[in-house]
Amino acid sequence: MRRAFAAFGAFGAFWGVWGGAVPRVQQQAGIGDGQLGFALLFIGAGALPAMLLAGRALDRWGLRFSAWAVGALGLAGAGLALTAVNLPSLCAGLAVVGATSGAADVAQNAVAGRAEAVAGRPVITRAHGIFSTMVVLGSLASGLTSSLPLVAPFAGVAVLALTAAAALPHGGDQDRGAPAPAPRGPIAPLLLIGTLGALAFASENAHQSWSAVFAHDVLHSTVGTSAIAPAVFAGTVAITRFAAGGLRPPYARIVLLAGAALAALGAVVIALSPTLPVAALGLVVAAAGTAVLFPTLVGIVSRDVDESHRGRATSVVTTVSYLGFIVGPVYVGLCAEAIGLRGAMLAVAALGVVLAALTPTLLRPFRDRPGRGIPR
Known part of the structure; x- marks a missing residue:
């Protein structure tokens, strides 16, 4: 369990530092906003194929691969900070970051899924809570070290990532999956779960990416005040994940329906808000709803999959879900x-409504399997 928390912590720290360092990375590379937008596409370009390949690697090498992936992400960030001096080098660096991030994302969710299966109690949602917390702390750390060379905060993340990687087992038969046998059972149910995850991530990243813009352009708040909006969202996500982390599997379907409803309600409140405090209330409600969606979906898959195929199952769901994030x-x-x-x-808000409407139908292939982890 602690290993899963360490992996998620390192992952969150990286993306927190990255979020705070983007303006400095842009300045060091000497590029404009349009070129930065183009370069950021390479994160997704690197992440998606890596996510698809990571599943097979996990099933073959188990936690050993997880350690490699988490450690590589920290080193990739430090390398990016040192070498991104123009547009081509930034694009190349972000492609590497995206690839290592995609692999680490699949790996950490598989580690958390295995820990939850072994421990017999919730792990995944709390692990995602640690991720959200470390995103906030990493962003703050990036700001506090703004007077230091750009590589400094990324070097700190590299140390954290390598420490987390060292905590993961590197050998032993109990840490390895099967030697990449052919997947058992249809892939369609995993694609359906991934579709729900894509709707959840689309809603979550929409608020994270646009809440400050909404506050500034629609509610006419200052730039400094507008920046509080994504922090409110991320902070609420973290708190909710810790609070909901103890919910047991029989409540999975209820959690998804309630989360989708809150996500939709929060977005409506934001859309109709006359002032920033009302919009902040809407952000809190939306964040509380979206926070539980993807971790619950990963938990559903985790309880339903054979250990020898955990990597590929997690890979499929995470990859499809990530499309919604993009x-x-x-x-x-x-x-x-x-x-x-x-x-x-x-x-x-309509995304939440669609998610709630599709949940009963898309979960049916899991629910109808007797003796598995999906509640009826």
Whole structure:
């Protein structure tokens, strides 16, 4: 269990530091906003294929691969900070970061899933809570070290990631999966779970990416005050994940339906908010709803999959879900162009409604399997 928490902590610290360091990375590379936007696409370009391949590697090498993936992410971040001096080097560095991040994402969720299966009590949601907490702390650390060379905060993350990697077992038959046998059972149920995860991530990243813009452009708050909005969202996500971490598997379906409803309600409150405090209330409600969605879905898959195929199952679900993470902010942007930011928030609310409507149907392949972990 502690190993899963360490992996998620290192992962969150990396992305927290990255979020706070983006302006400095842009300045060091000497590029404009448009070029930065182009370069950021390479994160997803590197992550998606790595996620697909990571599952087979996990099933073959088990926790040993997890250690490699987590440690490599920290080193990739430090390497990026040292070498991103123009657009080509930044694109190459972000592709490597994306690949290691994608592999580490699949690995840490598989580690948490295994820990939950072995311990017989909730682990995944709390692990995601640690991730969210470390994102906030990493962002603050990045700001506090802004007077130091860019590599300094990333070097700190590298140390943390390597420490987490060292905590994961590196050998022993009990730490290895099967030698990559052919997957058992249909892949379709995993794709259905991934579809729900994509809707959840689209909603979550829409708020994380656009809440400050909404506060500034629609509610006319200052730049400094607007920056509080994503922090409110991330902080609420972390608190909710810790609070909900003790919920048992029989409540999984209820948690998903309640989370989707809260996500939709929060987005509606934001869309209709006349002032920043009301919008902040909507962000809290939306964050509380989205916080429980993906961890609950990973838990469902974790309880239903054979250990020898845990890596590939986690890989499929995580990869499909990640598509929503990429598309979510773009979805808001397109809607905002057509119907304004308030209308775009209503479009985000629609994601929660669709998720709630699809949940009973898309979970049925799991629920109907006797003796498995999915509640009836």
